[in-house]
Amino acid sequence: MTTALKPRLALTLGDPAGIGGELVARQLADPASNELAEIFLISDEAELAQAQQDAGVEFAWSRTPGEGVPVLVDNAAARPEQPFERRKATEAGGTWAMANLRKALELAKAGEVDAIVFAPLNKSSLHLAGMTENDEMHWFETVLADGSTATELNVLPELVTARVTSHVSLAEVSQNITFDLVVERGLLLEEVLKGRGVEAPRIGVCALNPHAGESGKFGREEIDIIAPAVEELAKRGVDVAGPFPSDTIFLHARDGKFDGILTMYHDQGQIAVKLLGFDRGVTMAGGLGVPATTPAHGTAFDLVGERKAGLGAYENAFRTAAGVGARRRNG
Secondary structure, eight states: OOOOOOOEEEEEOOOTTTTHHHHHHHHHTSTHHHHHOEEEEEEOHHHHHHHHHHHTOOOOOBSSTTSSSOEEEEOGGGSOSSOOOSSSOOHHHHHHHHHHHHHHHHHHHTTSOSEEEEOOOOHHHHHHTTOOSSSHHHHHHHHHOSSOOOEEEEEETTEEEEESSOSSOHHHHHHHOOHHHHHHHHHHHHHHHHHTTOSSOEEEEEOSSGGGGTTTTTOSHIIIIIHHHHHHHHHTTOEEEEEEOHHHHHHHHHTTSOSEEEESSHHHHHHHHHHHHGGGOEEEEESSSSOEEEESSOOOGGGTTTTOOOOHHHHHHHHHHHHHHHHHHHO
């Protein structure tokens, strides 16, 4: 019997002004992390020392692969000259976070890693550092430049949600929902669920309008676009049902009827997921040439140095990336 290969994960510590370093250090202080994956830390010695100090832990690392501990991919040459200010958004912090993410994406393009886990970022820092895209997901597309398109998924241990539209105004949502996009995102959601070990994923699809439009009384998106796309997904072998009103579908998911839910817009899924498990939630960049995960929470500047940050969401991000990465690595 062939032994499964460990996935190779690239880890970055996120914005140096926040709690990212502490979370990564606490995760890597657990020996089980090295059992789940080969770990490549994109950082430098100074940041690793600060991370361990913040967390009050120590973990072994090496510059040489194959020793069973995280490998430091030293990116010190990209560190800004100005020192990092903590607990605030800065250009220097954004520059460092982007430099390390860029290195991780380059490793992925070269086939050297199977997935990326990045600690929390601060969008203000990223924009101060020159990021012109709305969010890091679309910046990933630019860096990878492989024609892949990012979509954000939200992951709890018991449920994954994907979106048809994301960072657009509510006024623009309807015009951006298309048959092809609903099908594409439904297939992606099934792929992600299988990558997490769900052999036969059950997927529910949200309606756009209240009460699913009540047979076209207020909106025809369900009739003209969403329901036909659900039928197409079913024809392709997906175990899918809907569209269902969004004010009830998550109750069914909570009760175990669905493994994944496809939503039509950002807050339709985000509100429910954060209510169900804010401290466990993971954000995943799907649809890219490489999967990337991060905790659903932010940089928590107010908790820096307090050793009070919960590890649950970061641990789930790590395990999600390991699961999806293992599927990619082992075919």
